[in-house]
Amino acid sequence: MDVRMFTVGPVQENSYLLRREGATEALLVDPGDEAPRLLGTIDALGVDLKAILLTHCHFDHIGAVAPVARATGAPVYCPRGEVGILQDIMAYVPWPGFGPFESWDPEHTVSGGETLHLAGLEIEVVSTPGHSPDHVTYALAGEAPPLLFSGDVLFQSSVGRTDLPGADHATLMASIAVLLDRFDDETVVHPGHMGLTTLGRERASNPFLSELTGS
Template identity: 40%
Template sequence: MTVSGFTFNAFSENTYLLHDASGECVIVDPGCYEPAEQRALKAFIEAQNLRVVLLLNTHCHIDHVFGNQFILDTYKVPFLIHESDLGTLRAVPAYAPGYGFTRYEPAEPTGFLTPDQPVRFGQTELEVRFTPGHAPGHVVFYHAASGTIIGGDVLFQGSIGRTDLPGGDYATLIASIKTQLLILPDTTVVYPGHGPATTIGQERRTNPFLN
């Protein structure tokens, strides 16, 4: 599996494309808000001859969902989130204008993610891990074959997700990290929702929130 990343919108959010030798592609957390960002994402997909087959959200805060409807309009694919984050998603239209995002287009999921049902595309299987604390329905996607996590806003390089937003809880987040992430091999690469990639080993050794 190949991970291709883009950094979009005023929150510097990381959008990820997951693709493999089959040419099939999954889009995770499309943060593309500006038309130029949407064009850049679409151009990359076309240049790489990828076929988008699925849209996923790790969680549904505003910066991770800007591009959901654009993806659905463009590629007509299923859209999956964890059911516990449906309220988070549906709250976005109420506060988006307050941040100056007047062109946000709401999108509704077509189905829900559960930890006992892996996500499959092409030759790839992703394990869904439930990691609440930053958002009530937060999940991460673990690809065991390559030792890769698409981690949303759970664990960052030297930090963790904020817990002061609605539905956030510090103790829950720390428990999610310890039970769902730190049990993985040290070499596991974490692709977070903001900032650079890191590894489980690095965060286990140096992250001040985990010591």
């Protein structure tokens, strides 16, 4: 797999461009900001962007959706319960000084349980609410190693914040428990902030997971 991480915007959000090594089709996960940078890489690689996948609709994960979708023609897959946020982004930006961001009407919705076949990849959509009401994680379980694009559910030695509207700590921990139960320790976690990690590393050392792991 060829996975390229772009840390973008004032909140330092991670966007991911992924494809099979050398493939001409690619996917983009959570284009949060800096559309010219993302589009420049897509153009430089000469790839056809087949879809934009959103884990959730906080502004730092969707700020570049509209310009990237318009420029590439790629359809947007949005968590069903958060479509209204994508359609009216600035109404949901809680702090001054961010944006302006352009809203977008997504072409597809997901809610967990779907299997997507895009750009030659098989992607499981896993419902992982808690940080946001309808957050999802995208899993490429058939790869070696398996990959998770976890948005703001799980980080290196941390977890997603639950002090935002619609968030809930117990729900978030239940979502993380689902990921730990379903996927192997070598699964590489591509989070929405900070660096890459693995489920095994977080199971063993993440202090926020002690209530799940008994450590």
